[in-house]
Amino acid sequence: MNAPLRTTVSELGELELLARILGRIGSPTEGDRWSGDDTAVLRWPHDRLLVTTDMMVQGIDFELTYATGADIGWKAVSINASDIAAMGACPTHAVAAVGLPPETELAFVDDLMDGIIEAASRYGVALVGGDLSAAREISIAIAMLGTAGEPILRTGARAGDAICVTGFLGGAAAGLVALRQGMPVAPPVDALMRRQLRPEARVEAGAVLAAIGPTAMIDLSDGLAVDLGHLLDPGDLGCEIEPGAIPIQPGIDAVDGLDPLETAVLGGEDFELLFTLDPAKVDQAASELSSQGVNMSQIGEVTAGEARLGERSLEEWRRKGWEHLRTP
Amino acid sequence: MNAPLRTTVSELGELELLARILGRIGSPTEGDRWSGDDTAVLRWPHDRLLVTTDMMVQGIDFELTYATGADIGWKAVSINASDIAAMGACPTHAVAAVGLPPETELAFVDDLMDGIIEAASRYGVALVGGDLSAAREISIAIAMLGTAGEPILRTGARAGDAICVTGFLGGAAAGLVALRQGMPVAPPVDALMRRQLRPEARVEAGAVLAAIGPTAMIDLSDGLAVDLGHLLDPGDLGCEIEPGAIPIQPGIDAVDGLDPLETAVLGGEDFELLFTLDPAKVDQAASELSSQGVNMSQIGEVTAGEARLGERSLEEWRRKGWEHLRTP
Numbered sequence: 001m002n003a004p005l006r007t008t009v010s011e012l013g014e015l016e017l018l019a020r021i022l023g024r025i026g027s028p029t030e031g032d033r034w035s036g037d038d039t040a041v042l043r044w045p046h047d048r049l050l051v052t053t054d055m056m057v058q059g060i061d062f063e064l065t066y067a068t069g070a071d072i073g074w075k076a077v078s079i080n081a082s083d084i085a086a087m088g089a090c091p092t093h094a095v096a097a098v099g100l101p102p103e104t105e106l107a108f109v110d111d112l113m114d115g116i117i118e119a120a121s122r123y124g125v126a127l128v129g130g131d132l133s134a135a136r137e138i139s140i141a142i143a144m145l146g147t148a149g150e151p152i153l154r155t156g157a158r159a160g161d162a163i164c165v166t167g168f169l170g171g172a173a174a175g176l177v178a179l180r181q182g183m184p185v186a187p188p189v190d191a192l193m194r195r196q197l198r199p200e201a202r203v204e205a206g207a208v209l210a211a212i213g214p215t216a217m218i219d220l221s222d223g224l225a226v227d228l229g230h231l232l233d234p235g236d237l238g239c240e241i242e243p244g245a246i247p248i249q250p251g252i253d254a255v256d257g258l259d260p261l262e263t264a265v266l267g268g269e270d271f272e273l274l275f276t277l278d279p280a281k282v283d284q285a286a287s288e289l290s291s292q293g294v295n296m297s298q299i300g301e302v303t304a305g306e307a308r309l310g311e312r313s314l315e316e317w318r319r320k321g322w323e324h325l326r327t328p
Numbered sequence: 329m330n331a332p333l334r335t336t337v338s339e340l341g342e343l344e345l346l347a348r349i350l351g352r353i354g355s356p357t358e359g360d361r362w363s364g365d366d367t368a369v370l371r372w373p374h375d376r377l378l379v380t381t382d383m384m385v386q387g388i389d390f391e392l393t394y395a396t397g398a399d400i401g402w403k404a405v406s407i408n409a410s411d412i413a414a415m416g417a418c419p420t421h422a423v424a425a426v427g428l429p430p431e432t433e434l435a436f437v438d439d440l441m442d443g444i445i446e447a448a449s450r451y452g453v454a455l456v457g458g459d460l461s462a463a464r465e466i467s468i469a470i471a472m473l474g475t476a477g478e479p480i481l482r483t484g485a486r487a488g489d490a491i492c493v494t495g496f497l498g499g500a501a502a503g504l505v506a507l508r509q510g511m512p513v514a515p516p517v518d519a520l521m522r523r524q525l526r527p528e529a530r531v532e533a534g535a536v537l538a539a540i541g542p543t544a545m546i547d548l549s550d551g552l553a554v555d556l557g558h559l560l561d562p563g564d565l566g567c568e569i570e571p572g573a574i575p576i577q578p579g580i581d582a583v584d585g586l587d588p589l590e591t592a593v594l595g596g597e598d599f600e601l602l603f604t605l606d607p608a609k610v611d612q613a614a615s616e617l618s619s620q621g622v623n624m625s626q627i628g629e630v631t632a633g634e635a636r637l638g639e640r641s642l643e644e645w646r647r648k649g650w651e652h653l654r655t656p
Contacts, residue, residue, distance in 0.1 A: 037483075047372060048369065087453060097425075131382045137465060139467055
């Protein structure tokens with residue numbers, strides 16, 4: 001445990017590295033067995049099980065020029081927790097498969113584990129196992145389990161439902177541009193960067209909403225224009241979205257070349273919850289979320305017609321997104 | 329679905345690729361929801377849940393010079409199923425996170441899915457979700473769930489127990505050397521190559537054994553010398569292994585430079601089951617496994633003394649392994 005932090009993964013060796021990481025994992029709940037065997041063994045006193053997986057890859061989902069190990073670990077856990085939150089469910093356990101180049105410094109691995117453990121603790125998730133592999137690029141694939149009473153699916157929206165969203169949109173995409181441009185970490189841009197590097201999964205908000213009963217729900221990972229489309233699938237539903245009602249993250253106009261509305265509509269990775277709701281329940285949802293400190297906005301309604309956002313169809317917005325904002 | 333197979337992943341685009349892959353996944357069991365939502369939703373009528381994850385990375389765990397997409401997909405599922413088998417448990421569901429370089433051809437992705445689906449079907453595992461990411465190297469991280477009555481842990485061996493192993497050892501490591509040397513695919517070497525490329529998880533054998541009650545069990549992924557050490561942890565147990573009793577895979581001596589015994593003791597990835605058992609149960613286990621077509625050998629016994637394999641300590645064997653066989 002006392003290896004200098006500049007020591008690399010290959011100098012330390014796999015067994016020592018594993019021992020170092022396992023030392024960071026908490027003790028299993030009574031009756032469980034977590035790491036140290038062929039699989040984790042969990043008691044499961046629920047009749048339903050949710051499972052999801054999301055992977056982050058160096059050079060695609062993050063760059064070491066702007067993201068620390070702790071940022072990467074935090075985000076890898078949060079994006080999985082966000083998928084569970086979008087079912088109105090409760091995340092419980094996770095396993096992590098990590099690919100590390102042999103020249104990776106121990107300090108980075110410790111930092112990555114810090115971020116994973118910090119986020120797991122934030123969401124009440126137990127990290128119960130994992131796998132380490134050598135690789136040429138850093139990657140982390142987390143699989144997460146959760147429980148739910150009645151999960152809120154993506155399907156179920158009805159014409160006349162209100163379309164609502166938590167929080168503010170566009171911040172994570174703007175933060176990514178600011179990070180890539182190497183902008184100084186100062187207000188208002190630092191808050192955007194934080195939304196990119198340290199997204200918060202809306203787990204508590206998802207649970208509050210599940211009790212109220214949205215007709216459909218999804219988390220905003222690919223951006224409003226794309227993810228709203230999923231709620232309207234298989235295509236017999238449309239929408240009218242009022243651009244002025246979209247809660248745009250403040251400060252986006254401080255980043256060169258970004259239009260705030262376009263960034264809020266097309267930018268991904270905000271991990272806010274987008275949901276459809278009986279209009280009679282909108283005030284209750286806003287009030288209960290507000291008492292949790294979570295902003296909620298009604299941005300439009302589900303229709304039986306075309307899917308429109310302001311002057312454009314959702315399809316036109318999506319095409320614009322592919323041209324403008326998509327990163328390779 | 330009609331894109332030419334030389335089309336690349338980036339030419340097709342993520343959404344089309346996902347649709348193509350999702351079209352390959354089976355229909356969910358009644359009451360379940362698999363792909364197509366934020367998470368998979370599974371009914372879970374069991375009070376226990378096993379979960380594990382294992383990752384394979386291009387250039388480390390396989391090379392495209394000798395492994396097809398179907399080989400890689402098959403193996404990624406099998407190595408996870410093997411961890412479940414080593415608990416004497418039944419694999420049930422899996423999620424797969426796949427990293428693909430943009431220039432990957434569609435034919436490769438189809439082939440990878442073939443291998444995943446073939447192996448999942450072989451083990452009775454439902455592929456219920458996944459994630460695709462761009463990457464610079466191909467990687468696949470599978471997380472697998474399973475159920476067990478009383479899982480067989482790695483801990484529990486007692487002095488006097490018989491040490492037994494299924495199948496034959498050293499084949500996968502010898503096959504890897506043969507593949508890297510570019511040896512012709514012909515007997516007896518083709519069988520070794522197959523053990524490297526298409527390992528079989530001992531799921532049925534694990535279930536047969538669980539009913540008989542080994543005191544401890546593990547699957548052989550890192551090689552006999554290393555994995556046997558795990559069964560003797562935390563170190564107050566030893567063993568006497570009889571080299572002549574080790575079931576060496578036939579044909580290893582056809583590969584230049586390989587000593588059959590050393591390869592069987594030090595080579596990894598055979599995914600056979602290694603277990604400790606009340607000596608009074610050895611005949612029953614051998615007979616029941618034999619009726620399943622699975623060979624079983626008693627290779628030694630657990631002692632209260634030193635851990636020895638023939639003339640050497642297990643520790644000396646492991647050191648020899650690090651010097652000789654380890655791949656970067």
